[in-house]
Amino acid sequence: MARYELVKRSVALITLTNPPVNASSSAVRHAIAKSMKCALSDPEVTAVVICGENGSFCGGADIREFAGPLKGPPLVPLLDAIEAGEKPVVAAIEGVALGGGFELALVCHYRIAHSKARLGFPEVTLGILPAAGGTQRLLRLIGIPAAAISLKLGIVDQVTEQNACEVAVEFALRAVAKPLLSRRVSMLTTRCPPDLDALLDAVTMQVKKKAPGVMAPLACIQAVRAAATMPYYKGIKREGELMATLFNSGQAWALQYCFFAQRTAGKWTLIRSAAVIGLGTMGRGIAVCLARVGISVIAVESEKKLLETGRQMVIGMLERDAKRRGVSASLNLFKFTLSLHDLKDVDLVIEVVFEDMALKKRVFQELSKVCRPATLLCTNTSGLDVDALAGVTDRPHLVVGMHFFSPAHVMKLLEVVCGPRSSSETIATAMSLGKRMGKVSVAVGNCPGFVRNRMLKPYIDQATFLLEEGATPEQIDKALEDFGFAMGVFRMSDLAGLDVGWRVRKESGLNGSDVDPESPPRRRQGRRYCLIPDMVCEQGRFGQKTGGGWYMYDKRGGTNAKPDPLIQNLLETYRSKYGIQPRNISNQEIVERCLFALANEGFGILEDGMAARPEDIDVIYLFGYGFPRHRGGPMFYASMVGLERVLKRLEHYHQAHPDVPHLKPSPLLKTLVACGIPPVQKWREHIKTMHSHL
C-alpha cells in the first residue's frame, strides 16, 4: 500500500500504491504512518519525499470504505505528525492530489507539482467537506478570498514538466539545511479581507440560490469562517464537528451513491468513421459530438438547401466549440453529401431523420443495401420500435438505438436502446462510443419512451391532474424546485417545447380526430386524461420558443418565466366546465404524487427488464432530467423515504384516483417491501428472476 526506499543515500522515498488512484485507504494510512516512523527515526535519512505510483499522487480518502465502519489510523493525527516532524517532507504531485490527498500534500513542508497535476477539494460533491485540516490549512496558505493558479497562490513551491518525483528528491536534498517552522502551514495566520462577514454572507446567499437545500457547501463556508477567526486547534475541531454532521447525512450517502452509480452505469467497453443522416438540431449536435473526438463524419441531407443550411450551422458550432476549448476546429473531418451511396465504407451510421416510422424504415432498407456488411446502423428515435427498424435490414444484430437528448452536444445522457436482436458487441460498441464522446451512456430496453421518457409521462400526468384539482403551474414548480429541481415540471416543459408531446398524444389517438367520440369527459383509452396541455397547445403556446406556454415570456425564446393570467383563466374555465371544485393542495402532496409516480414507473421498468438496475435509472434522471444530485435519483430517493412509506402513499393516492393506473403500486415495490426492504444496491437480486431485456 506504500513502498519505502532510500534514494540518494539520505532521502526516504514513500510511494503510495493503491490503484487506480492511490486513495488513502486504511491500509495506505497504516503504511504511511509506519514509513514516516521509519524515516524520522533513521539517522541516515535527512529528508522525505512522498509520491504516488502510476502518475497519480492520491485521489483522497478511499470512498469505498465510507460505507462500512471506519478502520485504520485516523487521518488528522497522522497528518499533524507529518507536519510536526523535524525532517523536511516534500510532496511530489503528479496526476491528482484531491481531498485527503491534497490534505496530505498540505502537511508536507514543500510541494512540487507537475504542470498537468490537479489539486483540489471535491469533497463537497460527495456531500462532505475536507476534514483532515484541509479547510484550515488551505486558507492559512492562500488567504481569503483567493482565486488564481496554484503557483501564484503559493500552494506549490515548484511546477515542473519533468518527473515530479525526481525533481522533488533533488529539492529535498537542498531543503535539509533550511528551518522548518515557517513551512508548517497550520502555524500560519489566515489573511482575511476587512469585510469578511459581508463576503461570507454574500457567498452563503449565492450558494443557497445555486444549490438550494444542499448542506455541504454551507458547511464549507462555516469551516472557512473558522479558519479565519479561530486558532488552528479550534478551527480543526470545528471542521471535525461539521464533518460529523455531514458524514452521516442522507445527502452524503446520496452523493456518494451517485459517484459510484455514474461509474457503474458507464462500465461498457471502434469507430473511426461515422455518418449522420439528417442535419436538424439533433443531427447537427450529434455530428459535433462525433467530430470532437476525432471521428470523421459524413453528414447527409435530402435536399441541397437543407444540406447547405446544415453545413453552415455545423461549421459555426464547431468553430464556437473549438474556440471555447482552445483547440482548432476539426472541419477537415467533415464531408457533406446528398447521397446515401457515400456511406458505403463508414463504420457506423446514426439516423436522425423525422420521427416517422415509414420514413425511417425506407432509410434503413437503403442503408442495408449501400453500407458494407459490418457497418452498425443506429437510430436516434426517441420512442419508436428499434426492433421494427432492425427487421427491415439485412443485419438486425447490428442495429441499436442511440438516443441523444437535446441539445445533443451539451446533454450528457445517452440511452443505448438494445433491441431483442442487437448483439452484445453492437451494444458494447455503442456504449463505448458514448463514453468516448463524454456521454454518460446507459443501456436500456426497447419499450415505448425507453426509460427517461417512459418515466416522465406519469410525472407530468400527476402535475397536470394537480392543475385540474386546484393547483397552479407556479405552485407545482415551486414545490418541485424547493425539492431541489433546477426547474419545475412546467418551466422544464416550456423549455423543451410543448408541441412534441402534443404530436405524440395525437399519434397515440389521445386527442384529435382519432378520439373515440363515445369517450366520457376527461377520460381516454379507459383512464383519466387531462385536456389542459392540449388546450394550451391549441392556442399556439408551445413554450419559450413561442413566447408563451405554461408561463408568459418577454419575447420568443425568452427565459424569464412569469405567471400568465391567460393560463389562470383557462384553468378556472376548465374547472367550472367539468364541475371540479378547486381545493388547497399541499406541497407535500405535489412532491409525493409527482415523485412517487415517477419512482413507481421506475419499479415497473426494472420489473419489465427495461433497465438493468436502479442505479441506471437514477443516472438517467441525474444526467437526463436534472434530478437533484443530493437526492440521489428517483429510485434512491424512494429508498431514502422508505419503500414501505412510498407503498402506503401510492396505495392512498391510488385509492383516491382509481382511474390513474400509474399510481397503482408496482408489484416489484410490493415484493421489495415484503422481503425486508433491501438497500437499493441489492434490488437487482430480486429482479433477476424476472425477464430481462438487457
Ligand SMILES: CCCCCCCC/C=C\C=C\CC(=O)SCCNC(=O)CCNC(=O)[C@H](O)C(C)(C)COP(=O)(O)OP(=O)(O)OC[C@H]1O[C@@H](n2cnc3c(N)ncnc32)[C@H](O)[C@@H]1OP(=O)(O)O
Ligand atoms: C463521524 C465523523 C466521521 C468523520 C470521518 C472522516 C473520515 C474521512 C477522512 C477524511 C476524508 C477525506 C475526504 C476525502 O478525501 S473524500 C475523497 C475526495 N476525492 C474525490 O472526491 C476524488 C473522486 N475521484 C475523482 O474525482 C476521479 O475519480 C478522479 C480521481 C479525478 C479520476 O477520474 P477519471 O480518470 O475520470 O477516472 P474515474 O473517475 O473513472 O475513476 C477511476 C476509478 O477510480 C475510482 N476512484 C476514484 N477516486 C476514488 C476514491 N477517492 N476512492 C475510491 N475509488 C476511487 C473510481 O471509482 C474508478 O473505479 P472503477 O473504474 O473501478 O469504477
